[in-house]
Amino acid sequence: MTETMNIDDYLAQGGVLTSPANVPPRYRGELMRLMASFVDSELAASAGFADTINDAPGITSRIAACRITLEKADHAERVLRIMGEFGADTARYAVHHPWAARVARDTDLGTRRHGSDMRLSVFHYPFAGWVDAVAMNVLMGLATGLQMTELTRVSYAPLAEVFRAIAPREARHLELGLRGLTEIVKTDTGRTEAQTALAYWQPRVAASFGTTASARFETQKRFGLRHRPNEALRADWEAAVADRLGPLGLG
Amino acid sequence: MARFHPLEVTEVRHDTRDSVILTLRPQDAQAFAFTQGQYLTFRREFDGEELRRSYSICSGLDDGCLRVGIRRVDGGAFSTWANETLEPGAVLEAMPPTGSFHVPLDPSAARHYLGFAGGSGITPIMSIIRTVLAREPKARFTLVYANRQISTIMFREELEDLKNLHLGRLSVLHVLEQEAQEIDLFTGRIDADKMAGLFRHWVDPASVDQAFICGPEPMMLTIAQGLRDHGLTDDRIKFELFASGQPGRAKRPAPSKVADGAEATEATVTLDGATRTFRMPKSGVTLLDAALAQDIDAPYACKAGVCSTCRAKVLEGEVEMAVNHALEDYEVRLGYVLTCQCTPLSDRVVVSYDQ
Numbered sequence: 001m002t003e004t005m006n007i008d009d010y011l012a013q014g015g016v017l018t019s020p021a022n023v024p025p026r027y028r029g030e031l032m033r034l035m036a037s038f039v040d041s042e043l044a045a046s047a048g049f050a051d052t053i054n055d056a057p058g059i060t061s062r063i064a065a066c067r068i069t070l071e072k073a074d075h076a077e078r079v080l081r082i083m084g085e086f087g088a089d090t091a092r093y094a095v096h097h098p099w100a101a102r103v104a105r106d107t108d109l110g111t112r113r114h115g116s117d118m119r120l121s122v123f124h125y126p127f128a129g130w131v132d133a134v135a136m137n138v139l140m141g142l143a144t145g146l147q148m149t150e151l152t153r154v155s156y157a158p159l160a161e162v163f164r165a166i167a168p169r170e171a172r173h174l175e176l177g178l179r180g181l182t183e184i185v186k187t188d189t190g191r192t193e194a195q196t197a198l199a200y201w202q203p204r205v206a207a208s209f210g211t212t213a214s215a216r217f218e219t220q221k222r223f224g225l226r227h228r229p230n231e232a233l234r235a236d237w238e239a240a241v242a243d244r245l246g247p248l249g250l251g
Numbered sequence: 252m253a254r255f256h257p258l259e260v261t262e263v264r265h266d267t268r269d270s271v272i273l274t275l276r277p278q279d280a281q282a283f284a285f286t287q288g289q290y291l292t293f294r295r296e297f298d299g300e301e302l303r304r305s306y307s308i309c310s311g312l313d314d315g316c317l318r319v320g321i322r323r324v325d326g327g328a329f330s331t332w333a334n335e336t337l338e339p340g341a342v343l344e345a346m347p348p349t350g351s352f353h354v355p356l357d358p359s360a361a362r363h364y365l366g367f368a369g370g371s372g373i374t375p376i377m378s379i380i381r382t383v384l385a386r387e388p389k390a391r392f393t394l395v396y397a398n399r400q401i402s403t404i405m406f407r408e409e410l411e412d413l414k415n416l417h418l419g420r421l422s423v424l425h426v427l428e429q430e431a432q433e434i435d436l437f438t439g440r441i442d443a444d445k446m447a448g449l450f451r452h453w454v455d456p457a458s459v460d461q462a463f464i465c466g467p468e469p470m471m472l473t474i475a476q477g478l479r480d481h482g483l484t485d486d487r488i489k490f491e492l493f494a495s496g497q498p499g500r501a502k503r504p505a506p507s508k509v510a511d512g513a514e515a516t517e518a519t520v521t522l523d524g525a526t527r528t529f530r531m532p533k534s535g536v537t538l539l540d541a542a543l544a545q546d547i548d549a550p551y552a553c554k555a556g557v558c559s560t561c562r563a564k565v566l567e568g569e570v571e572m573a574v575n576h577a578l579e580d581y582e583v584r585l586g587y588v589l590t591c592q593c594t595p596l597s598d599r600v601v602v603s604y605d606q
Contacts, residue, residue: 010468014475018492019350021292021305025562026523026605029550032560036552083558085349089576092557118552157490158351164486216548219523 011224016157020086023156027223028086031156034225035083037118038151040097042076044123045140047099048133055130061183064176068137071173075166082159102126111207120208128197131190134180135197139205141174142240146233155224178244185248198250202241209234255294255344256282258317263339269323270371270405271334272309274316275343283317285348287382288375288463288491291319292346294581297328301581304329307374307465307491308348309406311381320405322371352491353379354461361389362460367441367474369397369466372493373405376465380410384417391419393454397426397441397470424453441470446477456481465491516568516595521603522547531595538563538570538602539590549590549604556592563590568600 007015007024017023023031049069056062077094084090097117102124103109109121122140127133148170151163184190210217210230220226245251262274277283290307304327310318323334352375364383366376373396383390398404404425414421426437426445436448450456462483464474471492478488519528520542531541539561542549551561559577565586570593578587590602 005468007468010472013472015468015472016475016490016492018352018490019290019305021303022492025564026550029560029562029604032558033550033552036558036560040552086559087562087577087579087582088558092555092576093553096553096555096557116554153485160485161351219548 008222011155012222014155014224016155016160016224018157023086027225030220030223030225031154031159032083032086032088033118034154034220035079035159037120039076039080039083039093040099040117040119041123042072042079043094043097043099044117044119046070046072046076048102048123048127049137051100052127052130052133055133057130061130061180064180065133068173068176071169075169078162078166079159082156082162085158109207111211122201122204122208125204128200131184131193132197132200134177134184135194136201136205137177138174138181138244139198139201139241140208141170141177142244143205143208143237144170145174146237146240150226150228150233153227181248181250185250191249194250198245206234206237209237255346257342258283258345260337260339260341260343263337265334266320266405267322267403269334269403270320271337272318272320273333273337273343274318275345277317282347285312285317286353287312287378288352288489289348289350289378290352290375291348293329294344295329295332297332301584302329303581307350307352307378309374309377311378311385313385314381320371320374320377322405350375350491352463352465352489354489356383356386358387359389360387360460362387362391363458364390364392364461364463365454365459366392366394366463367397367466367470368394369470369493370399370403371405372465372467372470372491374465375491376463377406377409379463380413380421384413384420392421394421394423395426395441395449396423397428397466399428400430401425401427424449441473441477443473443477443480446474446480450477450481456483459483459487461487461489463489463491466493468492513598516597517599518542518595519567519599519601520545520547520549520563521601521605522549524605533595536594537591538588538593538595538600542590551591554591556589559589561590562587563602563604564588564606566601566603566606568595568597570595570597570600570602 046069049065053062053065056065080090080093105126105128109124112121114121114124148163148167152160152167154160181194184194212231214230217226217229242251256277256279258275258277260273261276264272266272285308290305292303292305294301294303306319306321309320310316321330321333323330368376380392383392410423426441428440432438436445462478464471471490475488515530515532517528518531518541519526527545527547529545539549539551552558556574557576565588570588572588572592574592575589578589
């Protein structure tokens with residue numbers, strides 16, 4: 001079997017790459033960017049949830065916040081390890097940015113990246129207490145679930161495997177959030193607070209899907225790093241939000 | 252950062268006309284403890300230029316030795332040298348084993364493994380076969396092994412020996428591209444029809460717990476599709492691509508012929524085949540930021556010289572990196588730079604993200 005094939009054609013037909021040695025330079029750049037965005041977002045999310053632990057109203061919710069804080073950092077580490085195989089200095093990377101840093105709550109970043117790390121813009125906004133954190137976790141958890149449908153089939157096989165291991169744990173973070181929200185809406189005050197928080201986070205999480213007709217998406221698609229466009233994922237997310245929040249009277 | 256360690260070559264065995272099996276004794280045995288299916292990356296200088304090549308380990312966990320298989324590639328400096336010149340006693344340099352072409356072992360499981368190897372793609376699968384047959388007493392392995400002709404089949408005798416040693420637990424189906432066999436299914440290239448035939452007559456897809464594929468690109472595509480068509484999900488398929496074109500020798504950056512007096516530089520940047528030329532100052536702004544300011548969608552992440560997402564190659568001219576925690580010396584010698592850390596020194600620089 002010595003038949004050869006252009007690597008771009010191979011990727012376009014759904015081929016997978018398996019080691020840094022068989023990754024073309026441009027693919028490498030896009031793959032690294034994708035991994036950095038995930039790592040930075042998880043580290044920023046973990047840093048954000050760390051602050052909510054002490055806001056948790058009970059032991060179960062405290063454990064949930066701890067778990068999310070822990071596992072998001074763990075997920076970052078798993079993906080960063082793959083970046084390390086491409087030469088990244090993982091020890092320096094993990095501390096090169098203050099992950100707990102946030103912008104003012106009323107800032108509007110839109111879909112833009114901000115500052116010197118690659119986290120999704122939604123992870124730049126600060127939480128305003130427990131209910132707010134739970135609301136964000138539910139909305140972002142639903143978004144992550146959809147992003148995982150893309151990430152678990154990226155064409156770099158070692159990374160796809162990491163995402164397949166991560167996906168069920170991210171799904172569990174969403175379940176913890178939904179359980180928390182179910183508790184919160186049991187009182188009128190809680191329901192009002194939840195509605196305010198959801199209204200704040202909804203456009204910000206929507207922005208995390210990126211822009212419509214993105215040129216970068218086309219590049220990533222060519223490399224098998226993405227499959228469905230931003231707008232399709234966002235539409236699915238909007239449907240999922242309605243589907244999950246409706247039964248809680250928050251639709 | 253990757254580190255290279257010395258390994259002594261204790262045996263060079265010519266397996267076929269154009270392949271050798273090297274037995275290696277690492278000075279630091281602990282650093283070379285491996286998992287079945289992993290590979291080693293070697294480095295060696297050829298005419299003053301460092302080349303790196305990855306070769307899979309072919310020994311099993313319980314073989315008590317470290318072996319790699321190297322097939323000679325036409326025009327391949329490293330593989331030709333290994334096949335024609337290398338002798339026992341030589342010392343090679345390699346990074347510790349890496350790669351995730353394996354699944355965790357479970358001695359109590361009665362798994363059915365299905366492996367597809369194309370040519371020298373047999374090497375990591377050999378390691379897996381040897382290991383699972385020894386460590387998982389109830390496991391069985393079906394190997395579909397594609398080659399051009401009988402004389403190019405690597406490990407042919409070893410596979411026969413393994414079949415005899417583990418009676419009934421290893422089946423090998425040879426598919427030969429250029430030699431007719433009694434059964435048509437086993438002659439020619441593996442395609443969708445052959446995959447369907449394989450699953451109709453030889454392997455019950457429902458019985459397969461885990462599949463491994465290692466070979467060149469077209470074979471990976473065909474077989475992966477065939478497996479999916481017969482109900483195997485991606486989490487049960489492990490891939491190891493033996494790319495047909497490992498990058499050849501990289502050319503060193505050409506020195507710029509332009510005098511270096513001006514305050515500004517003419518920068519030429521190529522990304523996705525599109526080339527843009529613009530002027531930028533020689534200090535205060537990095538090459539990456541200057542490119543981004545031109546709406547060139549260059550890849551980057553940390554902007555701190557640690558992640559290497561923004562790596563590009565300087566084809567002409569000279570630049571200076573403020574910080575470099577990600578590129579190794581040999582990459583720098585070949586002209587690679589972290590564009591987030593670069594300022595130009597020469598009056599003209601030509602940089603490509605595509606190389």
